[in-house]
Amino acid sequence: MDIRASTVLPARRKDIELQTADGLTLVGEVAVPDSKPPVATLVCLHPLPTHGGMMDSHVLRKASYRLPALADIAVLRFNTRGTASDRGTSQGAFDGGEGERWDVAAALEYADFHDLPNPWLVGWSFGTELALKWGRDPIVRGAILLSPPLKRAGEKDLVAWGEFGRPLVALVPEHDDYLRPEEAVRRFAAVPQAEVVGVEGAKHLWVGEPYVRIVLNEIVKRVNPAAAPLPTTV
Template sequence: MGQKIRANSVLPAVREELTLETADGLRLVANLAVPEDRAPVATIICLHPLPTHGGMMDSQVFRKAAFRLPALAGVAVLRYNSRGTWSEQGTSEGTFDNGVGERFDVAAAIEYAEFHDLPDVWLVGWSFGTDVTLMHGLDPVVRGAVLLSPPLRYSQPEHLAAWADDGRPLTALVPELDDYLRPDEARERFAAVPQAEVVPIEGGKHLWVGNAERALDEIVARVAPDVARPLPREWDGPMTTADTSAYNAHNLAAYKDVAVPGPAQRSADQG
């Protein structure tokens, strides 16, 4: 009988610390995790939440993706700290640029994936990372995108129009109790993109605490549809345990994005 996969469980993978170099001359801290015993079937590039409020490559859903998906789904996971972003793995050069200069960051990650022949590249953005995805993600290498808790704060209607014209798959995973954009409003906003799929996450909140497994299942359903789901919750093989205490304390204290509130949040604020 296998061991239960817990929040800090680390399954086997080949993991490599990287430095990504941007076209405007910055060096970014990054990490790649690929399956240990086979070629990856797909690749996700993780675009993290708002760094000015604690978002980073080790934010919990992306950390768990790197811990689990290479072994459970055969998916390669490329994460990076965008310009000026800190995590315990290091601090990337530069300063936060409100989603503008970050175009060079995501381009550097995509270029790395292309140069190293990583297959079927998808972007997975979370909160601020969804805006960066919508603004700068339509690279020829990218197959499509999955958006977690999209606030639609920095991205503009013209970015949605560009995805609509392009036609590539776009999925928005929208928590039912999100602070900024909830499912009904998300359906209205993403109606501008005919191919966009809006998936409500019942009982979910912006930070995905308690719902990481659901997020990973939904991501794998899009990027590696031949993989059985739900993903296993137990593992019959070697497994180590990561010390995530520093990440958890940092994240829970800090990384809720500041965004223009939607109607639900405005009502709560007024109440």
């Protein structure tokens, strides 16, 4: 069977709730491999909720549909404060990336408490800002940024990540609306260990199955290299 945009592969899926330190309940889901323990975990931080971003944004949803089965990776997705999806609506209100620090912390606390191993942050657009600003937690193994705009997260956040020392991979579309590969190389120079991967032909929203496959393969190459490249059939 060919893996298509709508393919959902076997996994154990569980609806979860996250509790933030400032008293909110956030809704989410964890998908883990069907018959074996995961080797690593993706903690997904979605795009801007005021522009339609949510835990079901397509690249994150497809990661949860495929990577537990294809790469033995657990995928934790959730709605940040005030964000709605089919799973439900998280309490609170959008706070421009500031109050969301407690949302990131709650997701990492859940991963730690439930023994989800080797957590990596995967942020997309607004989610990359949350990763850079609030993701420097000792349990985090690294971060993968999809379409980073570098607007809310600035030079001091990049320098701080450099000092944090964990891997940082930025996947930057050739035709991004906010930050393109050449400028991204200059900006991420503040992080000595950063790797900038320009993706030819891609746009900010990674629309199209070929670009989704590129993203998922780049994630797996860092998080569980033994499973790369991902198969296109099952």
